[in-house]
Amino acid sequence: MRQAIAILDSGVGGLTVAKEVMRQLPQEEIVYFGDTDRAPYGPRATDEVLEFTEQIVSYLLHFKPKMIIIACNTATAIALQHIRSLVDIPVVGVVQPGARAAIKKTRNGSIGVIGTENTIRSGAYQHALQALNPHIRVVGLACPRLVPIVERRLYRTDEAKEAVSQSLQPLLNTTIDSLILGCTHYPFLSSAIAEVVGPRVSMISSADETAREVSAILHHRGQLARSGKIPIHRFFCSGDPNTFQAIAQEWLGEQIKVSPVFWQMTRLSGN
Template identity: 65%
Template sequence: MQQPIAVLDSGVGGLTVVKEVMRQLPREKIIYFGDTARTPYGPRPADEVTRFTRQIVDYLIQFRPKMIVIACNTATAVALEDIRSRVAIPVVGVIHPGARAANGRTQTGIVGVIGTEGTIRSGAYEYALKQLSPSLEVISLACPKFVPLVEQGNFRSPETYEAVRSSLAPLKQRRLDTLILGCTHYPFLADTISEVMGREVALISSNDETAREISTILHDRNKLARNEDSPVHQFFCSGEPRMFKTIAQQWLGEQIELTPVVWQVPKIG
């Protein structure tokens, strides 16, 4: 029960999931790995993303986690089942939780999905949404400009607004009322995305639903943490740590001010 939850991502995007896990499950210890040296994953071939994901999981297993969360949509789309076949603990992805949230929110039955090239190419969101409701119309769009902006900490600027405006222009003519942020980096740009799409379009990220799924699985397995002390979280990144740490501290804010944190840069691959 005192074992950590391991969370991995191609970079800083998975911090959006971590923040919600910390909010919903404040007693749980988090070990986070952001592969900032090799981000973004979206343009990479599926076999390369799978190999990177395996390397990170092999590294994280030494900490004896009770669960692995693949907080990267691209890695979830291409490597989730592979990782599940390789480890003996639960492995949670972020696509099905996001699809469930969007299916419950849409009124028009027209759902947009934005993500990396790899996620959109996989068709994973469309498959997950159609499983829930075959009548849904799903409009998918790759937005490759977004992840580099987030990894640079460039959340709100004229450059960011123009990149979001031009990228989302094809969706503006459609009658969608719900837009899935199909990359965990994209909530960092949520204000700008909402400004471009209009307040009548609901933005859905998988963070809330993923944290609920984590809680449900741990509860069912009697694995929820019961310690009264604040957990000591560990954050790892494979690349230059200063920007990673700055973005993490800015995004998580109070969540990590209240608990001890260890920052490290390991060698993998």
């Protein structure tokens, strides 16, 4: 039986990573969990994010995946190292790949990061970027209004454009030439974001670089799926499956089935 790649997110944002994994690794099967009932994670307490991430990983381990992708910047910033200490398969986050992509792209060494309150407060991107290049200048900005807009499927509305415009105003007088979309929900708003920051600023999504890292790790471990049968992807969410399915089908460009999950979650225990 083919082992899947497990992907988890606070909601639909991780679909941006799933889409890139499906593009770069078309033979791989994906099992995806979006915690739409408890999104967003950005304003939540650190211990809540840790607990929720553990619960979802515990659920996904029932599918015996060969790798876990934490496709949520908030959960990556708070829970990545903790989850790695609890499981015996590779766990990949989205912060380090995003930082590497931004380092490659910047011309003047000034990089902006937009994300949830928890992601920005953690300083995860600043630490990752300056570990790669200590001379990098980092401008972080929390944008708490944006995730709920995506989760409500309003990312093509005037409300979305207004929220993006108002949220990004503090960046307009800075010298940044690259902007990390430090939340996997934000690519849904990329057109509105690009319109606000203008053509001089390159937008960086971690999805492409994350998929490359996944490919490299699986290749090194001899676990890349071989060509053969068409992969079967499975999608689960903790909230309304209809909204999730509509967003997923629109973003991924294919028909999918989403299963709602209602269960008494349990936390992982250390090895």
